[in-house]
Amino acid sequence: MPKSKRNKQVTLSKTKKKGREHKESIVSTIREAVEQYNSAYVFSFENMRNIKFKEFRDQLKASSRFFLGSNKVMQVALGRSVSDEIRTGLYNISKVLRGDSGLLLTNLPNEEVHRLFNEFEEYDFARTGTLATEKVELNEGPLDQFTHEMEPFLRKQGMPVRLNKGVVELISDYVVCEEGKPISPEASRILRLMGIKMATFRLHLLCRWSPEDFEVYQDGLENSDIETS
Template sequence: MPKSKRDRPVTLSKTKKKGRGQKESQVNSIRGAIDSYSSVYVFSFENMRNLKFKEFREQLKSSSRFFLGSNKVMQIALGRSAADEIRPGIRKVSKLLHGNTCFSLVCPERRIFNAFGETDFSRTGSKATEKVELKEGPLTEFTHEMEPFLRKQGMPVRLNKGVVELVSNFVVCDEGKPLSPEASRILRLLGIKMATFRLHLIC
């Protein structure tokens, strides 16, 4: 049967692109905040988790203000040269804003940054911090309903009297190697957290 021209898929998850107006609003927000604070601190982050970062910001919102967004927009707001910098010498901060970086105004004590660390499940593509290998035999942590799902993840499993059983030893991930989508799902099921969300002060 020929395909109908009226049968067109409609995406329900369309989002509006961030336009010039939003970028200008962020630039104005940064410039307005700079006038209210006496110092700027730049830090990098690894394994960013939005919810954890939001909680961290909430703890310090009375004394600090954090800016996280497009590095180029933040550089423009601060100024990238002596001619367009909004405060003398702040162009040096702009040069440090690249990669996974943010900046805050009035930084809390260094020990708070150093002590901060939240563990979470690793995402696809991140490097495994240890080797995880499952031995042949029954997997009592999984219910019989999960057997088809585990098989889809590449695990050599079968049902034996209602118990999920591993037919042979199975290596979920190797230390230092990127995690596959299947490996990250299995680690989540096993409750193994390998990622740590940290902040590192740069200047």
């Protein structure tokens, strides 16, 4: 049986002692976990929602472990080349860890992992800067969905409103957001008040490693240095 490379010493960036110890702890934790699970995946995410992700993670905690954080630290833990990888072929995983991505270590069958990720989708209110998925326009006239107490707040968001006999009234047509354009802070607040959700939290599998093979799932990865079986 080949000698494990998990305990090889690594050099992390120069930081304060506390920061260095924290990074070393993460590296050690990932390396120990790699020995406990059958396969490893890199996944990307869009419109991350921490609470929803925690629920998804807890759903799989009996069979899997997730890591999010510094990609560089995870790369160091896994190994960034053949010479420092902790298991054969695992350094290919670290090459895909870039941008908004995370690491999944699991004992679940490949088909089950794909099913869970493909079915995961959570809708939420859009944050500032998110691209609007549709145009939202309010027509001149009464806004029955808002109570009279909301009128000062709506005015602060730039809406041309007034109170007319205790009813919030729009004195001219107003575009909250345009499809394909970034949502402003004011528009984000108004859309939330209207109950309109434009953000979808999704997870996308990018690649999979196992002792037998390595697969890349997503087109467009810079995989010129990635070895596939």
